[in-house]
Amino acid sequence: MKIAYFDCFSGISGDMILGALIDAGLSVDVLAKELKKINLHPTEYEIEVTKTQKVFMQGTHFNVIEKKTKETADFSHHTHNNHTKHIEVQANLSRYARHLSDIFEIIDNSVLSEKIKNSAKNIFLKLAKAESMIHNIDINEIHFHELSGIDTIIDIIGTLVGLEVFGIEKVYSSPIPVGSGFVKAAHGIMPVPAPATIQLLENVPIYSNGIEDEVTTPTGAAIISTICENFGSVPPMKLLKVGYGAGQKNFTIPNLLRVMIGESIDNLTSKKRLVIETSIDDMNPQIYEYLMQKLFNVGVLDVFFTPIFMKKQRPATLITVLTEPHKENLIAEIIFKETTSIGYRKYFIEKVELEREIYNVNTPWGPVRVKKSNFADFYNFVPEYDDCKKIAQENNIPLKFVIKEVEKIISTNM
Secondary structure (H helix, E strand, O other): OEEEEEEOOOOEOHHHHHHHHHHOOOOHHHHHHHHOOOOOOOOOEEEEEEEEEEOOEEEEEEEEEEOOOHHHHHHHHHOOOOHHHHHHHHHHHHHHOOOHHHHHHHHHOOOOOHHHHHHHHHHHHHHHHHHHHHHOOOHHHOOOHHHHOHHHHHHHHHHHHHHHHHOOOEEEEOOEEOOOOEEEEOOEEEEOOOHHHHHHOOOOOEEOOOOOOOOEOHHHHHHHHHHEEEEOOOOOEEEEEEEEEEOOOOOOOOOEEEEEEEEEOOOEEEEEEEEEEEEEOOOOOOHHHHHHHHHHHOOOOEEEEEEEEOHHHOEEEEEEEEEOHHHHHHHHHHHHHHOOOOOOEEEEEEEEEEOEEEEEEEEOOEEEEEEEEEEOOEEEEEEOHHHHHHHHHHHOOOHHHHHHHHHHHHHHHO
């Protein structure tokens, strides 16, 4: 399976994504040919691709140049001279101030693949929702740079075209740096990250890379938060291509976005998980069984207890919970209500696991679920414990006998 990993050590924007894909081998001619499938007038824009140096590293800079008519250019300096001319230029400008429905119409009227059309509309919808929430404007009334700019349309659709040309099936990314400080925007002086950007990065791991500037744009945030499968370290892959997309600004570090394209190694997947731990030395041990069951009931991935010695050599129990990050508050409530703990530690990990498949095998006692996983050409088949346990109890036979017989049935069906 072909995958792509975006290493966002200096941030991410729409033009940086396309620059990185081109640097990795995406043909500019192929990209331009695909972009012609969009219902935009050919005189509205042109593409500029250049090699550039960022500190000590080289990358590809992708730029969309919006073209304006002579009347549009004159309008910015002479709007007060002629009322009729003002009306004419406003009509000419209207194509640059599109609403969400206008962009959806452009996408629907294109001859792009259905996959690209659906993904593009999802990205624009996400971008529009964020701006709508920030500015308290109805989503259908928004017409501003993030939605109406031709460069944004090209960046978003061009990215999806590039991924399709490469045959990318899954996209992964590093955590996203968001910068700091303040920037001047169309709405005035704004904090970094911009409100729309931080809204778009909800549920995405972010951090500051020490740059006092905007390093991640709303368009970049909208694209990566929509198409990315998982944010974390580089997934196992056979590396095929590497590309660097250059940003417009210059920082003390190379302002580049790195994309790594490769073949996924077997079926290993890496997922971001949260570990919560607390140490207890003053609780009735009978409560632990109840606590474990209650945690499993809310869908945690794992719970285990470890005997430890605390200060002054007091024997204690370390409670460890492995869970998805969004369940932290729920777990915290259970720990504080059901135990004597007054605090816990937490840290994030990358959990690497094999893909698995559940199927049924027929036995003399009825169907039993089997968990199948594989790595390369090695397969594991594990009978479902609860099913075997139920058979043993209902038939008054040893559990180990049931498991052994089910394993024999599995081996004969392989």
